[in-house]
Every structure is written in structure tokens, then in C-alpha cells.
Amino acid sequence: MFAWLSSQLRMARYGHNHHTSLFFYFFLFCYPLIPMALSELSSTQNTTMINISKSLNSSSVSWNISRNPCLWKGVKCKPPTYSSVTQLSLSKFSLSSSDFLPIVCQLESLEILDVSLNHLTRIPSEFLTACGNIDGLKQLNFSFNNLVGSLRDFVGFAGLESLDLSRNHLSGGIGSELDGLVGLRSLNLSFNRFNGTIATHLGKLIVLEELQLSTNAFEGTIPVEIAGCRNLTLIDLSTNHLSGSVPENFGELSKLKVLILSSNSLTGKIPESLSNITSLTRFAANLNIFGDAVPGGITKYLKNLDLSYNNLSGSIPSDLLSPSDLTTVDLSNNLLQGSIPTALSQGLVRLRLGNNSLAGMIPSASLPLQNLMYLEMENNELSGSIPPKLGYCSKLALLNLAQNRLSGALPVELGNLSNLQVLKLQSNSLSGVIPTEITELAKLSVLNISGNALTGSMPTTISNLQSLINMHLEGNNLTGSIPNTIASMDSLLELQLGHNFLSGHIPMMPISLQIALNLSSNLFEGPIPNHLFRSSGLEILDLSNNKFSGEIPSFLSDQMGALTQLILSNNQLTGVIPHFNSWVLVNTTGNKDLINDTTTSSVKKGNSKDLIIALAAAASFFFIFSFYFFIFVD
Template structure:
């Protein structure tokens, strides 16, 4: 697209090819946008004639070489966007001479940053994501008193987070680096701070208790943070929407005070060492859409108040030590798509009204002590139905054949008996049927070639291709074909080998 609005030239998304032309006669040009084209090569003197340039956008091209030293020799340049190119080497020190710069976006290149970057005292936005930045974060950043957004995620920064991060900061993203040490006590406290992402680093120590009252998103997952969650401070954050503290070594209880964070849409405390019971006050989180508490040490029963989370779409409290029965009230969660209760000590029967969960696509109930009749399941199930390693017995219910969109059905390690329902062969979306280690008998129905069927550990089952071994056939002594021998050998190897190709996600 070509747009010329004096003193602006917009040639973004115009399928331009080749190298950058020399701009002659454009001394009055203030805004130049060449983004989303196929321009390439190094940039040398091509921009020197743009002495009045205020904004340059070269995003999404194939430029190489070093970053242009003084774009247009302009002393009024305010915005410089070079995102998603192939620039490399250190950011030229001459860039520091552009003292009017308020925005720099050098993300997705292969560059490194000079220590003097902090001399750009008017800079408001600095984006350095997805480069080859290494070493420590420049301490000169503290001099950028106007900085409101700093993103340096997906780099190779190491060492501690420097103290003195600018007080006007609103958005801080240092995720996916190798930062270590503790989180500076004042880092999360600037009054304007709204978004913080320090996930996927090597940070340790406790979570600071001084938190900005305007925090909307706090992501500290996949570090080595310990001690307890500072719930007293977090509970005062009325704007907090995302709280992600997963994959740390946090201890203590899930405090009832979390129920005061009524703006929460996502709460992820998975893979820690949290203990105690699920507080009933979590039911007050009426806006919550995702609740992940898997791989902790939680005990007690699932509170019926969980049904008050009417917007919940993902519920994962697997691999804890929860006991008691599954409350029938969970069936009122009409927006729930994924429910994972696997790996607990839940007992009793599956709620009879579970079939009314009309949005449910995945149900994981394996590794519990559930028993009784298997009720009609939601016909919306698609990803997986896992009832493995429980105490179910009797015939496999033919109603499972109504789950026409289901891809994975796991009924292994129970006490199911009788024949495999022929109707299961009509499940057109099925890719895995796992029936191993039950008490099934009869002939194994013929499933489509793309369906992996595991029936090992059922002594009473026979394959439809297995030849008859009746006394009459032995007496006649008819020769056995090579095909039948190979089928029998394969079946024997399969029964002894017992392979498993499916890993459930949590």
C-alpha cells in the first residue's frame, strides 16, 4: 500500500523488492513506513538525506548488516522500528546521539546492546525481545526516567535484575532469559506498573510483598521461588486478572484471601508444594476462566462452591491428594471445556448429570478410586475421555458409542468384563482405544486401520484373525498359512510387549 501524505510516506505491505534506494530530495519527510515488504541488504548512506525524519519503520523486511548508525542524520528522530529483520552486531553508540528518541523496537534480530543505552533519557518504550542479548541487563536503564515499557524477553541475559528500575514503568517483560538471584524488593511496587512477566528464568527467594495497586498481570512461573505466596498483598489487587506462579517451590496454604481478587480470569499455581485444602472462597472468583492447581500436595474434598465459577473453561486439579466424591454441582459449569481430576484419591460414582456439560471436550478422571455405573457422557467430548486406573466393573457401556467426535478413549486398568461393544467401531474420530488390564472376553472387533487398539492383559480376548484351534481342526491337520502364523506371532509379541504411545497432558 502506498500513501503519501506530506510530510509522510507510507509504503507498507507493498511487495517492494531489492535494496533500499537513496532518498534524495526528501529533506522535509518526517514519517517513513516501509514495513512488511521484501526489502533487503545492508543500510549505509541511503537515509542520510532524511534530515527531518521523526519516525522510521522498517519492520518485517530482510535487511542485514549492522543497525543504521544515524538514520537520516536526523536530530529530531523520535521513533525507530527495525523489528523482524536480520540486523546483527552491537547497537551503534551513535544511536545514543538521537537524544529525542521516545521509542525503539529492535525485536527479533540478532543484535546486542551498548551499556550507554541508558543515556536516552527521553525513551518511553524499549523493546529488545528475541535477540542475542547476553551478559547482565545494563544498569544504565535506571537513568531512563521516562521509560514506561521495557521488553527484553527471549534473550540470554543472566545475573541479577538490576535495582532502580524506572518508577514510571507500566510494562516489564524479562521472561525467557537466565536471570538469577532474588527479585528486587521494589521491582513490583511502582504505582503505574500493570504488567510484569519474569517467567522462565532462574530467580529464587520470596515474592516481594510490595505490589503495585494497578497490577493486571503478574507472571512469575518457571523459576525457583520459594516461601509462601504473599496473599495478604495480592488480595488487595482489585485489577489483577492474571496470576501465574506455576512451577516454583512455593509452600504453605492456598489462602482464602485469594477469593478477594474478583477480577481474576486466570489463576495458575500448578507444580509447587502447596498443601492444605481448597478454600471455599475460591468460589467467589466469578470471572475466573482458568484454574490450574495440578501437581501440589492439596488434600480434602472438592468444595461444592467451585460451581459458582460460571465462566470457568479449564479446571485442572490433577495429581494432588484430594478425596471424597466429585460434587454433582460441577455439572453446572456449562462453559467448562477441559476438566482434569486425574491422580487423586476421589471415590464414589461419577456424577449422573455429567452428560449435561455441553461444552466439555476433555475429561480426565484416571488414577482415582471411582466406581459404580458410568453415566452418559457429554457428546461434545473430543480430545479425550480417561477413566483408567479406577474401580469400574461390569460391561463397557454402549452409550460411549455416542461420542462420535472422541479421539482418545482410555478404560485401562479397571475390572470391565464381557465383550467389547461392536458399536465402538463406529467412532469415526477415534485414534486410540486403550482397554488393557481388564477382564474382557470374546472377539476383538475390527477397528479402522488408523485406530491404535491396546487390549493387552485381557486373557479372555481373541483376535478375529486368530485361527480356530478346535479338536476337529487339529484332527484334519490342515496346513496353516504363513499369514496366519505371522498374525499369531505379532499378537503374542504385542500381548507381551504392551506398548503405550499416549502421554496425557496436564
């Protein structure tokens, strides 16, 4: 065989035969499959695999029992002889019956069993008894099924390294059911309905590396015994009902990489000892009730820190945002005060400091940050101007500085942010004109600079913002007219221009408008434009507090079927109010010459009623007069 192969190699190398060369390369491609095709399972395992196939009863299983089971989908056998099955992956096989599981345990060579993403409701006790005796079984994956009931006792399973029961409907407490799994390295019980306290027995799993108990109903405190698992690299206890403080001895977990404690009711201080873990790259403890200050040095080795939605107070440590490996920091929705540290890591991708009481100026010494994509500092007490250097953070996609005390002009440098998608600067004290450079932000989808003191007119190049979905310019001192080119903004769903000093002709609006068109509290006059009917999908139209005159166009009631609110108050409209559907909230107050259609109808009905009464009275009078006339004549 090898002599022939050697001769073919020489012929192929020196190009003696083109067909020989093609055959040779085809042979090399298929060669790895030849041992599997020529080898066979032992008769015992072959029979077991056929029995498993017959017991599955699923249309999703396409096993051909006439072929070598090592070639079946989801089956792996041990090379080089391929005489024994080592891995069985039945994931996404639409299995609902667990009857096949005890048969699987007849495969004494089995190392990995994956039955995830099925519809299994139970793990038979026969399976636990039989498979518990397979010393070589390393991985069990029952995730994404419909398992119910309490956690079963795993007796035996001496070699089991990974147990995944996540995303099922298991309930009850956890006691000593897992005590025998002394070789377990990964335990995932997340997304179930387990309750009670977290078992201190878990501390006996001394080689455990990953512990995932998130999204259950565990309560009580975090057991200090967990720190006895000194090999832990991942702890996820998020989304439970845990209370109390974080054990101080967690700082002794020298191999820990990820610690997630989010969405609980944990209190007290965040342990300073965590800053000593040189391997820790991610720490998330958001949505708790932690108080006191952010510990200094906590980000020394971290890449990701999330302490948002707590009661943290005091100032941000001066070194917190500067470590070079730091990429994301979220301290939003706390009680933090003081200024923002000037030293910022060049590796930062996301910085969230919103909804605190931070003061002072936005630091610019470390700008620009070339990796920064998300910067959120909204709802603080920041003052001063917007640093022009922000315009050179070339990857910035979201900039939110809303609800502060910022002043000065909008930096023209913001027009350099070619990747910017969301710009929120509302509710500040910004002044000056809207720079035309901002209209060059081709990816911008949300623009909110409302509630400032901006002056001048809307840039005529505003229509360059072809990706814009929401435009908020209301609450400024803008003058002039709305640019005619606004009709070409085909992505625009919401246009808010209220509370300015806009005037002149109202141009055609984008057909795409849907959420709202607000032109209220401006200086518009004349009739309501008929071309507004083009925005037939509009839900809210506010034209209040202007000087619109003439009648209310019938298209507002006939052709704008999506309308839910129509606000026309405080104008100079006349005529009869059209009839609107019952779900449309119409406000026409402050138009003294408008006539309510229902009032007119009532008047007409009243007049008709009076006429009928008069005619009836006349008829009665005529009848009585005639009666007495004939009596007297007789």
C-alpha cells in the same frame, strides 16, 4: 448571503416556519461541503489528478474524472480554497504497478502519500528524484506491499518526517541511504529481510523520535551512536540476531517511552541506567540471554516489564513489584530464586513468575489486587497454602499455581472469582474435598486440579460448569461415582478422571467429548456401557486398569469413527476383539480371556488348509490303489 442566513436563524429560533427550520438545519449540515464543491483545483493539478487516475489501472479505484478531484476517495485538498492536493491515500486500492508514482510527484503541494496495503514491487527511481524536490512532503507510507531489492537512496526530501517501509521484502544492508533525511522523526523498516549490522549513520538523524527495525536479520551489536538521537521516544529492535550488551548510554535517552529488544541474542547485564529514564513506560527484553540479577529500581517508572526467557538469576528486588503505575510484569522462564516480594502494586493486571526456582509462600499482604486478571506462578518451589484472599481478586481470569509444593485445602473463596476462565492447580500436595463453591464459576473453561491428594466425591453440582472445556481430576484420591448430571455439560471436550478410586455406574457422557475420556485406574466393573457411543467424535478412550467384563462392544469399531486410541488393558474382558481401522491404536493386553480376531481367522484358515491337504492325500491314495487294482485284476 449572511443577511438571509441571519433572517432564517431568527425564524427558526422562534418557530415561525417549520419547513424553514428544517431547511436551515439541513443547510448548516451541508455548509462545510459548499466551499469544496464550489472550488476547483488549478488546471495543472486537475490534469495531474486525471493522469494519475488513468495510470492506476485498478478495479478498486472508483474515481469519477468528471467530478472535482477533491471529492475523490482518498484525496484531501488544502482549505479554504481547496485549490491544491495535500494528501493522497491509495491504501487498499489493489495496486500492482508503480507507474503512477512519478506522476504523483507533479503535485508540488503534496504533504502525505499513503500507498500501503497494495501489491507494489518497486519504487521507481524517477519517483525518488521528482518527489525528493517536494520540500513540503512530510509522510511516505509504503508498508504492507511486496517491495523487493535493497534500500534506495533518499536524496532530497528535506521536509520528510515519516518514512514507513515496513512489511515488505526488502533486503541487504543499510548504509548511508537515509543520511539526507535530517528532518525525519519516524522510521519504520520492520518486517523485512534487511541484514548486516545496524548502521551507525542512523545516529545522524538527530530529530528522530521513532526507530523501528524489528523482525529483520540484523546482526552484530547495538550501535552506541543510536543514543545520539536524544529525541527518541520509541526503539524497537526485536526479532533480529543482535548480540552483545545493551549500550549503557541508552540511559541518557531522557524522552524514551518504549524500548523493545525481544527475541535476539543479547547478553550481559540489563543496564541499571534505564531506571533513570522517567518517561520509560514499557521495557521488553524477553527471549535473550541476559544474565546476572534483575536491576533494582528498573520498574520505578514502568507500566510494562517483560524479561521472560532469559538467564536472570538471584532474587527479585523487594521493590520491583510495588510501583503504583506498574500493570504487567513477566519474569517467567529464568533462574530466579528466593521469595516473592510481599509488596505488590494495586495496579497489577498481569504477573507472570512461572518456571523459576522461587520458594517460600505466596504473598498475601497486598491482596486482594482489584485489577489483577492473570496470575501465573507455575513450576516453582512455592509452599504453604493458597491464600484465601486470592478469591477476592474479582477480575481474575487465569490462575496458574501448578507444579509447586502447595498444601492444604482448596479455599472456598475461589468460588467468588466470577470472571475466572482458567484454574490450574495440578501437581501440588493439595488435600481435602473439592469445594462445591468452585462449581459456581460460570465462565470456567479449564479446570486442572490433577496430581494432588484430594479426597471425597465429585460434587454433584459439577454440571453447573457449563462453559467447561477441559476437566482434569486425575491422580487424586476421589471416591464414589461420577454424577449423572455430567451428561448435560455440552461444552466439555476432555474429561480426565484416571488414577482415582471412583466406582459404581458410569453415567451417560456429554455428546461433545472429543479430545479424551480417561477413566483408567479406578474401580469400575461390569460391561462397557453401550451409551458411550453417544460420544461419536471421541479421539481417545482409556478404560484400562479397571474390572470391566464382558465383550468389547461392536459400537467402538463401527460407530466411533474419530477414535485414534482405545486402551482397554488390564481388565476382565472376554470374547473376540472386533476389527478396528488401521489408524486406531488398540491396547487390550492383560485381558486373559480375550481372543484376537486375527488369530481366530488364522486358525480357521489353518484348519481349512489341513482339510484340503488331507483330501488331496486321500484322492492320491485312491488313484494309486485303483491303478494297482486294475493291473492285478487284468
